Structures are given as structure tokens and as C-alpha cells.
Amino acid sequence: MTPSLFILTGSGISAESGLGTFRDTDGIWAKFDWQELASPEGFAEDPIAVHEFYNLRRKGLLDASHNAAHTALARLEAAWIRLGGKFSLVTQNIDDLHERAGSERLIHMHGELLKSRCNACGDLQDCRSDLAITQSCTACGREGTLRPHVVWFGEIPIGMEEIADRLATVTHFAAIGTSGAVWPAAGFAQEAARNGAETWELALDPGESGHNFAFSRYGKATQTVPFWCEEILKRAFG
Numbered sequence: 001m002t003p004s005l006f007i008l009t010g011s012g013i014s015a016e017s018g019l020g021t022f023r024d025t026d027g028i029w030a031k032f033d034w035q036e037l038a039s040p041e042g043f044a045e046d047p048i049a050v051h052e053f054y055n056l057r058r059k060g061l062l063d064a065s066h067n068a069a070h071t072a073l074a075r076l077e078a079a080w081i082r083l084g085g086k087f088s089l090v091t092q093n094i095d096d097l098h099e100r101a102g103s104e105r106l107i108h109m110h111g112e113l114l115k116s117r118c119n120a121c122g123d124l125q126d127c128r129s130d131l132a133i134t135q136s137c138t139a140c141g142r143e144g145t146l147r148p149h150v151v152w153f154g155e156i157p158i159g160m161e162e163i164a165d166r167l168a169t170v171t172h173f174a175a176i177g178t179s180g181a182v183w184p185a186a187g188f189a190q191e192a193a194r195n196g197a198e199t200w201e202l203a204l205d206p207g208e209s210g211h212n213f214a215f216s217r218y219g220k221a222t223q224t225v226p227f228w229c230e231e232i233l234k235r236a237f238g
Helices: 040-045 047-063 068-082 097-101 160-168 185-194 221-237
Strands: 004-009 086-091 106-108 111-118 124-126 146-150 172-176 198-203 215-218
Touching: 004 068, 004 160, 004 185, 040 047, 047 111, 047 146, 068 086, 068 097, 068 221, 086 160, 160 185, 172 185, 172 221, 185 198, 198 221, 215 221
Parallel strands: 004 086, 004 172, 086 106, 172 198, 198 215
Antiparallel strands: 111 124, 111 146
């Protein structure tokens, strides 16, 4: 069987780049109300506050840099494909640090902070500056319809059909820097294991779905991920 690697990443892989995690005791949702800032209802109620929140996060992202864990995964992707394997990287992160490190086969299941989307016509645009309710969509011309291209609570993640297809044939699965608490991503490891995949958890501490993993490596991503990348290549290709 052709080695097929599926990697799921969460906010833990970007934490060492200075970007906040979400569900830790000092994470983003411990400081802010997700119902007000990360839901369609919150945006409808107070779009100015939502835009201010994401404008600040966008500025923080533009000042950040990818780290050794992002770089290691990009190199793993290139090596895995060169050796004839199938490779998938799915991230719950809305940052672009994987791309900056060189990753190419990537699905942003929760959207991308550096893009805007029109609620009226669905047009997507690159966005590296502030959004405001006074702006108009360049595609349809309507004012006040632009929003961050981010999947909010209550919305369907992006690329779920493609993700399901890839999980069906996976031989090796790894969850990196994710709490295992957010669905549907929290169920990916169980699905991979059900399909016979070797499953790995790489995180600071065991996540909520740790029972679904056969192997684990705990510690900072910049320390564990590069070594794991070498290890998984040897396990898959000898």
C-alpha cells in the first residue's frame, strides 16, 4: 500500500511564533467571548467589534514568523512526495505560517485570516489591512458585507468532503498542537484509526482525544516535530 500521511495541525504549532492558542487557561477564548466575536450572530449584532478583534489579530499575524515546526513539516511534505507517498496537511489555524514555511498541499478547514469574504456574493479577496463596515465589495459593490474569511462557531468547516476522502485511505495520521476538543476535527484520529492508520499525537500535553492515538510525543512543537518528521519517514519508507 502506498504510504499516505494525513497531518492535522492546531494552534499549538503556531504558539511559539507568538500567536495565541484558543482553549488553554490563558487562551483567546478565556479572554474574549466567542459568542460575540466568532459567530454569525455576534457579527450581525456588533460587526464593528468583530472587525476590531480580527483587525488586531491580522496585524499580529503579519508581524509573526513561521517556526522550526512549520519548516520541518514543509520539508517532510517534499520528502514524502519525492518518495512516492500521498501527503495531506489540514490545519485548524487561520494563519499562513505553513505557507510561509513552504507547505503546498494544505487545506485551511477553518478559513484564512488574510482573506476577506463578501456575505452577499461570496467573493474572496486577499486582505492584509483592516476591514470595516464602511467598505464595499469590489465584486458586487455592496457596502458593509465584507467579513473575515474565517469559519465561525455554527458554520461548516471548509473542505470536509475532500478531508473525508483522504482519511479513508490514510496509513499514517498525526495531530500536532491541537486540543482534540473541537469537532469535527476531534474525530479525525478515530476515523483514521478505524481505517487502519498508525496514529500519533504531538502536543505539549495529552489532548481530550488521546485515547485514539497509538503513539505520542509531548513537548514544544519546535522540539518534537522536527525529530518526529525524521522518524515517520523511516517508519513509512525504511
